[in-house]
Amino acid sequence: MFDNFINLYHGFAIASDPFNILLMAVGILLGVIIGVLPGLGGANGVAILLPLTFSMSPTSAIILLTCIYWGALFGGAITSVLFNIPGEPWSVATTFDGHPMARNGKAGEALTAAFTSSFVGAFVAVIMITLIAPLVARFALQFGPAEKFAVYFLAFASFVGMSKEPPAKTIVSMMIGFALAAVGLDMVTGQLRLTFGSEELLNGFDFLIAVIGLFGIGEILLTMEEGLEFRGKAAKIDPKVVLKTWATLPRYWATSLRSCIIGCWMGITPAGATPASFMAYGIAKRVSKNGKNFGNGEIEGVIAPETAAHAAGTSAMLPMLALGVPGSPTAAVLLGGLLIWGLQPGPMLFVEQSEFVWGLIASMYLGNVVGLLLVLTTVPLFASILRIPFSIIAPVILVICAIGAYTVNNNVFDVLMMMVFGVLGYLLKKTSYPLAPLVLAIVLGDSAEEAFRQSLLGSGGSLGVFFSNPLVSTIMVLGLVAGLWPLISNAIGRFRVAQPA
């Protein structure tokens, strides 16, 4: 335990390098812009900027990219409160009470509450990562291929069990990701598969292209369909309002704490920030004594989802670093970045690249402090970005997406693929297929398949290898429970109805 703090101290020395602090500020600002603009989000924003970091040192690169992620998390709150447009899916719940507050002339209070609770959520999650991640990593060092596959299984099964969408749709979406990941050269046998003689498919599908298309182009098409109307509230945050709001926040410590726990849990299991924010909002509404007033501008209704969303978004980094299983699409993109920089995510990272890991963790502390200060001071600027009409923003975002897709491999075919993914993203989203499992499956497909094949190779093809020792069986059973959770909770519900207490 103690050596964690020594490591963290060294991490702070790396993260507080002036150049890295500058990168944090740049990252947060870019992230807020990305979070505010429709069509650009955390995942595809990071995907587009990833190629620009190839020439940096991995530590500086990940500091820049994670700060973009934090910035996007902050940015979602601005659009929700001022414009009633959730810039990101996880800020939908923030609109319920944030926008009514703005309409009542309390935009400053709502934004201060949102930013501060985001900060609190993220901070608690980082503390949790500091304490738990090294333990998880040390534990995971004993994992063989079967255990590795079991962890992937658990991750994907919890998607099926926890998503709001019908399970069959979640599974289809996930399996499409696995299939796309399988296209191209098979690493084990060296054989080409699923390319059907096409040279363009030789290298398979790049997940970055898929992310830019699915989330970027798809989002633009959706926004266009809705016919965007910006009727925003003006925002000014003066120090007096900030201090006054801060004075009231400690009253809601119970809501904050509860939301932090929900967020951390949902972030580690890859359910992600969006369900976490809804769940925290719902529970706060049920528990709070002002519950009836939720939806009319209750500050607690802003605190709960924002805390949970940020806690989830941050704790999604834990499984990515410690196990190599990202907890959210953006974490998946960052994981892809690690691979490109030549770092193998997973437990060995803590041993071999401890400087990198602890620099990153320290940068999470600093980045969130920098972020809170920056967003509180620059809100009016970002609110004015939102007033730029969509007919100017849309083509510029298209150009940015195209450039981003091209720079991944310097290949114009990728730009075409991006468009195809964009139309697919629009269609899937409109017919309520979740996109996050698809992206995660493309990123993890090769590793999951390798773990699966290696386990089977060891056991001579028997699936019994996944239940051969207590550790792997426990993870597999957890996975099965998570995947079948809707059925189980249904059965429990029926049991209760049949036997009234």
Added chain:
Amino acid sequence: MAHPPHGAPGSGPTQRNAELGTALLTLLFGGIVIYGSLLVGVGWSSDGPQAGFFPFYVGLVIAGCSIINLVQALRVDPTELFAEWGQMSQVLKVLIPATIYVILIPYLGIYVPSFLLITLFMIWLGKYGWPLTLAVAIGVPVFFFLTLERWFLIPLPKGPIEAMLGL
């Protein structure tokens, strides 16, 4: 945003048809994956599972779940709309120019099509005047040229016009 005249409110493709279409599409995709896996072998060889082993089962699951989705889609309320025609035409107004844009990039590079795309959007959809339109349409590509090619040294695709200018 005003809807175009032919988009009478309340009509458009139905959600049911969209769901059916998507399920058929994923079923087809599953079939292609199964076929592709069979081509490279889905069984065991002397050195373990063959290349098609894993994708074969992935394809089977896709096909199976697509059939479930297909059956579910039949139960969707047939009056529910996917989108109104007016909304669809809004989407196409972005989709068609964007597709042409993407197709032009291999031939003209990224700068000229970007200029054309932004100009088209601002004049046609945004109804802006020429001065502002030209400022944005020239400013954005120049900005990316300076930051990416000059500052980050990342080359972007260029076409005959850039070659003529000697860039």
